[in-house]
Amino acid sequence: MDAAALWQRYQDWLYYHEGLGFYLDVSRVGFDDNFLQALQPKLDKAFKDLAALEAGAIANPDENRMVGHYWLRDPDRAPSPELKQGIIDTLEKIETFVQKIHSGEIHPPNAPKFTDLLSIGIGGSALGPEFVAEALAPDIPPLAIHFIDNTDPAGIDRTLSKLQNKLASTLVLVISKSGGTPEPRNGMIEVQQAFATQGLDFAKQAIATTGVGSNLDKTAQSQGWIETFPMEDWVGGRTSEMSAVGLLPAALQGIDIRAMLAGAKEMDIATRIPNLKSNPAALLALSWYYIGNGKGEKDMVILPYKDSLLLFSRYLQQLVMESLGKEKDLDGNIVHQGIAVYGNKGSTDQHAYVQQLREGVPNFFATFIEVLKDRQGKSPEIDPGITSGDYLSGFLQGTRKALYENDRQSITVTIPQVNPYTVGALIALYERAVTIYGFLVNVNAYHQPGVEAGKKAASEILDLQTKVVKLIQQEGKPMYLSQIAEKLSATQDTEAIYKIVRHLAANDRGITLHGNLGKPSSLTVSTT
Numbered sequence: 001m002d003a004a005a006l007w008q009r010y011q012d013w014l015y016y017h018e019g020l021g022f023y024l025d026v027s028r029v030g031f032d033d034n035f036l037q038a039l040q041p042k043l044d045k046a047f048k049d050l051a052a053l054e055a056g057a058i059a060n061p062d063e064n065r066m067v068g069h070y071w072l073r074d075p076d077r078a079p080s081p082e083l084k085q086g087i088i089d090t091l092e093k094i095e096t097f098v099q100k101i102h103s104g105e106i107h108p109p110n111a112p113k114f115t116d117l118l119s120i121g122i123g124g125s126a127l128g129p130e131f132v133a134e135a136l137a138p139d140i141p142p143l144a145i146h147f148i149d150n151t152d153p154a155g156i157d158r159t160l161s162k163l164q165n166k167l168a169s170t171l172v173l174v175i176s177k178s179g180g181t182p183e184p185r186n187g188m189i190e191v192q193q194a195f196a197t198q199g200l201d202f203a204k205q206a207i208a209t210t211g212v213g214s215n216l217d218k219t220a221q222s223q224g225w226i227e228t229f230p231m232e233d234w235v236g237g238r239t240s241e242m243s244a245v246g247l248l249p250a251a252l253q254g255i256d257i258r259a260m261l262a263g264a265k266e267m268d269i270a271t272r273i274p275n276l277k278s279n280p281a282a283l284l285a286l287s288w289y290y291i292g293n294g295k296g297e298k299d300m301v302i303l304p305y306k307d308s309l310l311l312f313s314r315y316l317q318q319l320v321m322e323s324l325g326k327e328k329d330l331d332g333n334i335v336h337q338g339i340a341v342y343g344n345k346g347s348t349d350q351h352a353y354v355q356q357l358r359e360g361v362p363n364f365f366a367t368f369i370e371v372l373k374d375r376q377g378k379s380p381e382i383d384p385g386i387t388s389g390d391y392l393s394g395f396l397q398g399t400r401k402a403l404y405e406n407d408r409q410s411i412t413v414t415i416p417q418v419n420p421y422t423v424g425a426l427i428a429l430y431e432r433a434v435t436i437y438g439f440l441v442n443v444n445a446y447h448q449p450g451v452e453a454g455k456k457a458a459s460e461i462l463d464l465q466t467k468v469v470k471l472i473q474q475e476g477k478p479m480y481l482s483q484i485a486e487k488l489s490a491t492q493d494t495e496a497i498y499k500i501v502r503h504l505a506a507n508d509r510g511i512t513l514h515g516n517l518g519k520p521s522s523l524t525v526s527t528t
Contacts, residue, residue: 015280017270020263020425021372021416024280028400028410029365031290036276039289039440043282046439047274053435054272055079059446067446068234069431072242073265073424083234090230090244091257097227098251101171102142106226108205111169117143117252118163120191121175121245122150122183124237124318125209128246128427129175131315132260133253135308135423141253143171148187156190167198171252175209175245177231179216182458209244236446238319239431242424256420263424271432281432284411288339288433289440291365291409295337296324301357302343304369305396308418312369313343316430323434323445330442337443343367347395354399358406366403366410368396369426373417464493465500469511472501478514478524501525 015024053059056079059067071078071087078084100106104113119129126149133145148159163170172191176184195202203223210216212230220228229244240246242264247257271281292298300320302313325338344352357364374389382388400410415422438445467488472479485494498520504511515523
């Protein structure tokens with residue numbers, strides 16, 4: 001396509017939202033009128049399905065749950081007065097609590113104010129708050145936030161080491177809908193032990209966001225934690241940033257959560273319009289569908305050209321991949337759907353993997369996230385008439401051009417600046433694009449059987465570990481792996497048994513391996 005035709009296509013397909021100062025450019029995606037005409041019936045159905053979802057239709061039949069994260073930023077759309085009032089009450093409860101924390105009215109037993117916030121979660125209860133903290137937290141926040149988002153002992157130690165001298169003024173937030181998810185439970189227990197080591201009363205410095213009546217809720221109530229906040233069953237982890245899961249830690253850091261909600265609400269309104277050119281989420285979903293042939297055949301590379309948006313690609317990994325990565329469609333057909341997501345930031349990645357993006361395997365499409373405002377205040381000139389921000393803008397445009405010249409397709413999302421309003425809008429945009437794309441490819445974007453299967457398999461390994469250790473202790477003599485497996489009637493799990501005892505031996509857990517470590521079948525295992 002020559003320059004004049006490309007410029008015209010850019011103008012024809014450029015989406016602009018005046019209230020948000022938001023642009024979406026899909027001109028470098030090669031769909032044509034024939035493709036649009038063929039897809040129109042699916043788009044029309046997707047718009048109707050989305051409207052039904054927002055009205056309270058059951059979205060997850062496996063658990064008989066609605067999907068209501070849209071109502072969080074517009075309670076008037078909730079399908080019942082009770083749900084509406086619950087949303088309003090939770091937001092007011094968060095704001096009242098945060099004001100008392102910031103003022104020192106609520107304070108730890110051994111300090112006049114809380115200085116730090118330790119958030120313990122996993123998946124959506126960590127990725128959203130981490131992204132928002134990186135993007136929006138002030139340089140000197142009322143509470144500096146830290147995260148435990150895994151069950152890695154060394155990672156937990158690293159976080160606790162940073163808080164060693166400030167644990168007495170640290171507010172601990174545990175986030176878990178059920179209270180039974182292993183990672184936040186493990187993190188909570190380790191932090192409780194760290195508090196006990198310093199002679200601190202954990203309960204007097206702990207709060208929870210969890211389901212009403214959950215195991216975690218019961219623990220917090222029985223131990224006398226400071227406060228609990230509800231996590232509704234109609235809010236999934238990957239869409240929970242606008243619930244207490246994300247709003248509470250954001251507000252504690254001094255982030256304007258009302259502005260986040262307002263930006264998300266404005267984007268919801270824009271993406272509710274049942275017309276392709278007037279709906280940025282539909283434009284995104286259509287582009288993904290075209291590029292990946294409706295089968296996710298190409299990866300989504302997210303390149304935000306702003307340091308504060310570094311974690312946006314990690315956040316989108318879960319939102320997109322957990323929602324769309326499905327073995328079966330809604331009709332029970334094997335489809336293996338999904339879109340792989342990765343990325344870091346520009347222009348850093350121009351010195352990393354843009355070489356492959358331009359000249360290597362064409363198995364991707366790029367999404368550039370452009371921020372128009374460079375910084376607060378005036379920028380100095382690096383070269384005559386040129387600032388650092390001009391370089392950043394030039395790198396974005398140059399990379400986009402270089403990719404297009406080599407038949408690599410791209411999307412460009414542009415926001416005026418990074419603030420709570422625009423970040424709220426970005427979150428809503430991608431939540432709704434994922435929903436529409438899910439409808440286009442006929443998958444349930446709101447259940448995750450693969451995640452549950454992984455949890456079940458992990459639980460089985462831990463059960464096996466308990467049996468292995470008990471058997472070795474009872475035998476009291478060295479045993480081959482094959483003997484252990486046979487005695488436990490678990491010959492199909494010999495490899496798992498080997499990895500269990502290897503892990504225990506490496507961590508001085510009372511198990512010793514004898515023999516050639518490079519030949520597992522020759523090893524014997526005994527108690528230390």
